[in-house]
Amino acid sequence: MQFMxxxxxxxxxxxxxxxxxxxxxxIALGDKLVAEGKALFGTAILDENGNMIGSMYILDYDSxxxxxxxLEIEPYVTGDVWRDIQIRPxxxxxSFVGLGRQ
Numbered sequence: 477m478q479f480m481x482x483x484x485x486x487x488x489x490x491x492x493x494x495x496x497x498x499x500x501x502x503i504a505l506g507d508k509l510v511a512e513g514k515a516l517f518g519t520a521i522l523d524e525n526g527n528m529i530g531s532m533y534i535l536d537y538d539s540x541x542x543x544x545x546x547l548e549i550e551p552y553v554t555g556d557v558w559r560d561i562q563i564r565p566x567x568x569x570x571s572f573v574g575l576g577r578q
Contacts, residue, residue, distance in 0.1 A: 479533075518532065
């Protein structure tokens, strides 16, 4: 089952510092999810000045419960970076299946 995650960082003065503090851990876990076929695509969400303010993922998990297990260890969750997380079931269109896998 595929999911789209939209996650927005806090808007307080320390938000970017929290993101940067755990960013390498987040990227390492993301690399693992890509290798496992769980993360199909991901990107940072930017504000009008090019600052990172959130994230978007397209994920492939067997269930929402399995996705929630990942969220329990995701550094942007445990590091209090993402403060508004929205998750919706989606279906990747046939034109985009395998995007980024080479």
